[in-house]
Amino acid sequence: MSPRDTGSAPAQQPSRTSWRRRVDWRGLALALGLGTAGGVLFFKLHVPLAFMIGSMVFTTAAAMAGLPVSVPKKLRASMVAILGIMLGSSFTPELLGRLGEWQLSLAGLLVYVAVAALVGLAYLRLVARYDPVTSYFAAMPGGFNEMVLMGGAMGGDDRTIALNHSLRILMVVLLVPIAFQHLPGFETQARDWSLNSLGPALGALPPADWLLLAACGVIGAPVAQRLGIPAGLLVGPMLLSAAIHLSGLTAGKPPGLVVASAQVVVGAAIGCRFAGLALGRILRTALVAAGLTLVLLTVTVAVAFLVHTATGLDLAALILAYAPGGLAEMSLVALSLQADPAFVATHHIVRIILVVILAPAAFRLWHRRAQRLKAEARGRDKG
Template identity: 45%
Template sequence: MLLGSAGGGVFYLLHLPLPWMMGAMTFTTVAAVSGVRIAMMPRLRMVFVAILGIMLGSAFTPQIIDHLALWSISFLWLGLYVVAATFLVRLYYIRFAGYDSVTAYFAAAPGGLSEMILAGSAFGGDEARISLAHGARILVAVFVLSFGYRWLGGYTPSGTSLAATTQGVAAVDLLWLTGAGIIGFFGARLLRLPAYALVGPMIVSAILHVLGWTTSRPPAELVAIAQIVVGSMIGARFTGLPLRLVVRGILLAIGATAILLLLAAAFGLVVDATANQRFASALLAFAPGGLAEMSLIALALGVDAAYVSSHHVVRIFMIVVAAPLVFRLFRRQG
């Protein structure tokens, strides 16, 4: 956390995009690949990921109900994207990395990192390579999209963040938000939902905001710390891995991420034309990053965070449910 905070502070002073997450991610990644043994306390991580989920839920408003019909069209395109992305990146890892079919399949499936590692190792895949593929993909995607939107797309941090000041949140609203975090966290864990620490609080917070029971958001100070935690989590994943393996994994991830981003851009154009959704939002919704990371970029740039986060939740559910079933089907046919 000290490394992540220092990195976030440096990036903030340099006016770089998404500074608290990007700075934390950069400093901890450099430290990890340099041999420093760093790790994130699981309980601390869960608390601040839940806060991020509450914040994402606050992006859902009663007006969103009017957009659900168009969102359903976008969800259908998302399903096709997941199939195409898994197929193309699997071929990439087999042809260019020499991965076996099991490792290549679970390294390619753009789902939750921990879920793909567990499923891949259960089927005999290389756990280290699967973990590195997903961790490096998120690292590359965050860098490319954050700087790309800032420098190429002309987007600047939004002046209307989904965070409030500490003084701007009433006590009763703090109780609502705290309740959303606690009920969402334990309820989602009980139901064994993927990414439950983020998804559960987000769903409960979204329900409260759609019903109009509260319009408040978490304090900006907590949101900044949550960004540091998320960024530090990315860097900590590379701890203990040989530098040569990490460098090769990142180089391979650059190629895989390029394929996924080009495919996401193509589907983004289709969604723009068929679902009346801006390309900038669709690209982030289909982009090959993590739920927390892509949602934070959407929040920072003032892009439709509810649309982006909901699509990444649906994508994770698609992959977590379908990936093992599809793999079993193909293995039986083979």
């Protein structure tokens, strides 16, 4: 809703009615139907993060085939809040004693963001031949919405930036869980492949816990957005959920069926980003994004290995913590792979904050320097 739409209560009712009218119910039904089918199939095949990956694959294929799939932003927002509540439940009182162990790995994020951005920028400029502004904001390892908005405002191609970020997230979410199955110590047969692995049964959660967890989403998401916190829809509920779990008010978690449904919606929303785009453009950009993803994952593994060597922290958790996927997506991958979701989520929050704060400032410095060099060159030519 734009600032002009905010105001007195009577003016808000038409906007809610118009939102209902704007929803493409057939597209939503198709997206959720395909997403559910894909999620169930991948779950039966014992694919990690099955409901989100299966939903994402099926809806992406439908979107690229030209089918009218769609997921409203408000529905995705509510599901992201549920995932935030679930991630917050992984912050247990025992975690407080381990926070000191994360100092060096959190500091390593600054090195990771700088190196990943520079290498990604060089790749997009030299290989993909993107213009400087588009290359810069497409190369950033995080901050999807912020990079698209800032890149467009600075004169870049916002659709190319958005498509590169979307494809990178899709590829990272697909590749990382599959690659982890081939790592030593990852035993797929030993895992619980039921909805109980995602959360308790619907009837197992006491009413008081239902109210506490629901309050985390209802209060946390709008407050975080009002404060301008990056990824506020997920971070706000996650922080409130973490607070009530760390305080011992509850040990409850969202039911497994609710978490699976949320994953289906989030996966479908990723796939629907490709609806309405020409297949040729998607495929051309996918080739570029595949190279960028490989470059960023190489930097991820290298920095994670250096931090692992220096700290002794688990290498698998570090790779997930530094991987250039979305906050919600990579935190869910960590949960699916039985890594430390609190560790991974905390690092991704810090990564997003670093990108959102530092990327625009660094771009302005770079842009001013480029303009100054051009002016000096013109002055020499005239002289």
